[in-house]
Amino acid sequence: MAWNYSELVKQHFFQPKNVGRVENADGTGDVGSIACGDALSLTIAVDKNTDIITDAKFQTFGCGSAIAASSMLTEMIKGKTLDEALKVSNADIAKALGGLPPEKMHCSVMGREALEAAVNNYRGITPEAHDEEEGRVICTCFGVTEGKLRHVIAENDLRTLEDITNYTKAGGGCGACIDELEILLEEHLQQKPHTPTPTAARQPLTNLQRISLIQELLDHEVRPILQEDAGDLELVDIDGLRVTIRMVGQCSGCRAAGLTTKWIEDKLREIVDPAIELHVKEDL
Amino acid sequence: MKRVYADNNATTQVAPEVLDAMMPYLTEKYGNPSSMHEFGGQVGKVIEDAREKVALALGAQNATEIVFLSCGTESDNTAIRSALATKKDRRKIVTTRVEHPAVLTLCRHLEREGYQVRYLPVDRQGNLNLDDLRDAMDDQVAVVSIMAANNETGVLYPVAEAARIAHQHGALFHTDAVQIMGKVPLNLQETDIDLLSISGHKIHAPKGIGALYIRRGSRFRPMILGGHQERGRRGGTENVPGIVALGKAAELSLQHIDDEQTRVRALRDRLETALLRIPNSIVNGDRDNRLPGTLNISFEFVEGEAMLLMLDQVGICASSGSACTSGTLEPSHVLRALGVPFSFAHGSLRFSFGRYNNDADVDHIIETLPPIIERLREISPFKPA
Incomplete structure (x- = not known):
């Protein structure tokens, strides 16, 4: 099947930057394997005094997007301190490439893993110690550990099994681990690590901050739950502390709608502001 | 082009x-x-x-x-x-x-x-x-x-x-x-x-x-x-x-069976002989019991989709049984059924010739594919021993 690659992906595939190995590298990160179909070896040179990555090179076995993601990664981390570099997430790599097809997101995850491995190698954190953190292998087809799964699911706020396979490959082989993946996914969806911190711990909100917090709360916490029951809501207006929504799908006209709106209002009051007033606009 | x-x-x-x-x-x-x-x-x-x-x-x-x-x-x-x-x-x-x-x-x-x-x-x-x-x-x-x-x-x-x-x-x-x-x-x-x-x-x-x-x-x-x-x-x-x-x-098709069995077979065989000169390459499938125009060949240490993208750049249409091209995360079920080692399965290419192919087509592939594989092997962390 022909992939719809961005111009930047093509550019970094056909003219990759920083191919090879840094001589006398200070840190090396090797991830993936030939059996899995992609592998990346990242070497970095680090200035001991400033912690700045002065050079980075890669060697990659893999498809077009794996090579492009590796090339982009080296460009993104050169000149950064180790701590700054570690802030580069897989999503950042994908974004810098002008996006990756969903099925290819695991290529950006591989880049991020190689970076971590190279920094750990430089800092003397042994792969064994690191492996312990990673926990047991859940997907045996692609050797994906529980630690990696939890990390990637949380960092990218993955919401479906398909997402997990696209980002980590787990579940893409024999499928025997699907049940365990479901459990991890369920845990993530219930924990909702994206829950915004309650108001108590926050500075008073500006108008703009309040609007974006309300939107975030509705999008990440409320709508997914309504959508499970084939319902949804639309945000109609935010005027100061007055929030207006419209219920759609199964939620519109649902006999439990009163309970639902009460629950939404409670959430808004808890997270955003105790003085929030929720209004439901009825369909004409 | x-x-x-x-x-x-x-x-x-x-x-x-x-x-x-x-x-x-x-x-x-x-x-x-x-x-x-x-x-x-x-x-x-x-x-x-x-x-x-x-x-x-x-x-x-x-x-x-x-x-x-x-x-x-x-x-x-x-x-x-x-x-x-x-x-x-x-x-x-x-x-x-x-x-x-x-x-x-x-x-x-x-x-x-x-x-x-x-x-x-x-x-x-x-x-x-x-x-x-x-x-x-x-x-x-x-x-x-x-x-x-x-x-x-x-x-x-x-x-x-x-x-x-x-x-x-x-x-x-x-x-x-x-x-x-x-x-x-x-x-x-x-x-x-x-x-x-x-x-x-x-x-x-x-x-x-x-x-x-x-x-x-x-x-x-x-x-x-x-x-x-x-x-x-x-x-x-x-x-x-x-x-x-x-x-x-x-x-x-009846009229062209002879052409398939002679001329098209010769095109395939010439390509096969040339490509097998590339180190760490193998043919997938019985070479003596095959369709006359089909060549499935694997190159170790390079990945199929990457080769296809580069072939596409030089106007060559072929296909691959690698994971990234099979629409799944594993190489093609056929190559796995043959027990092709993973290191080769990911680097498979299929060329299939027919009535309208000619010697110039084979020449173009023979000229362009070896440098592509060489280049991808330079990028790859794995190399022929």
Whole structure:
């Protein structure tokens, strides 16, 4: 099947930057394997005094997007301190490439893993110690550990099994681990690590901050739950502390709608502001 | 830029003669063959003419053994479903691990419907051992479905012998013959094959037309119910231009079998010899028992999709069985069934030549592919020892 690659992906595939190995590298990160179909070896040179990555090179076995993601990664981390570099997430790599097809997101995850491995190698954190953190292998087809799964699911706020396979490959082989993946996914969806911190711990909100917090709360916490029951809501207006929504799908006209709106209002009051007033606009 | 189309197992160019033959039925001769008036009736006659041509190309006994339908997949599905419906007391299916998804996906679905399916293995060369088929047979097997030639490797299967074995146990025998038609002579009259599937677009007719051979005297259950078209064996107004095209393409395919076996085979062999000079390369599939135009070759330490992207840049169309191109995360089920090591399976390329390929095409691939592999191996962390 022909992939719809961005111009930047093509550019970094056909003219990759920083191919090879840094001589006398200070840190090396090797991830993936030939059996899995992609592998990346990242070497970095680090200035001991400033912690700045002065050079980075890669060697990659893999498809077009794996090579492009590796090339982009080296460009993104050169000149950064180790701590700054570690802030580069897989999503950042994908974004810098002008996006990756969903099925290819695991290529950006591989880049991020190689970076971590190279920094750990430089800092003397042994792969064994690191492996312990990673926990047991859940997907045996692609050797994906529980630690990696939890990390990637949380960092990218993955919401479906398909997402997990696209980002980590787990579940893409024999499928025997699907049940365990479901459990991890369920845990993530219930924990909702994206829950915004309650108001108590926050500075008073500006108008703009309040609007974006309300939107975030509705999008990440409320709508997914309504959508499970084939319902949804639309945000109609935010005027100061007055929030207006419209219920759609199964939620519109649902006999439990009163309970639902009460629950939404409670959430808004808890997270955003105790003085929030929720209004439901009825369909004409 | 010169375009080299070396992906004829995926689909083929419509032959100009085929296009000429079908054109009137896309323009002025648009009548419905079911109509009572002569305007439609004359169209009915060309359908029967096409049926004769397809029957002749397959070596069928009688034109009425041919049913036109929409594609190879519909033909495979119809054949297997019909066999099961006419052998109601039997609950087993025997097929192979290397079938096309048109058969494999259906079989997996039928397992959920309660059928027991036996998937025969192939050896490292992709060959089937008929003793495995004999072992799998008992009086519960309703149908045996084995492809005549594999689309990925080109390996040929002994379907005439397999059909005899199936009949010894009272089972029906179906073969997916979409890849073999026009490349190896077929003579169905001399075999025990009950059901055989072909597809137009693999033999220089357009997409959207296929046929199913149903041995005369076999019981048959249609899959698509509707009007009386195709003697009630496939409902739906006939795809007249497609049927005319398939008839013409079948006629041409007979004329071109010699060309496939000599000239096209020589093109494939020349490419194979040249590419095997690249270190760490292997051919997938039995080199002595293959379609004449198919070459499936793997290069270690490089990945298939990356090679295809670079080939595309220089105008070469080929395909690969690597994970990134199979639409899943694992290399193709065919290469895995052969037991091709993963390091090679990810780096597989398939070139498939046909009627319109020439020496210049082979030259272009021989000139451009080795540097591509060299470049990707420079990027790769793994190298030939």
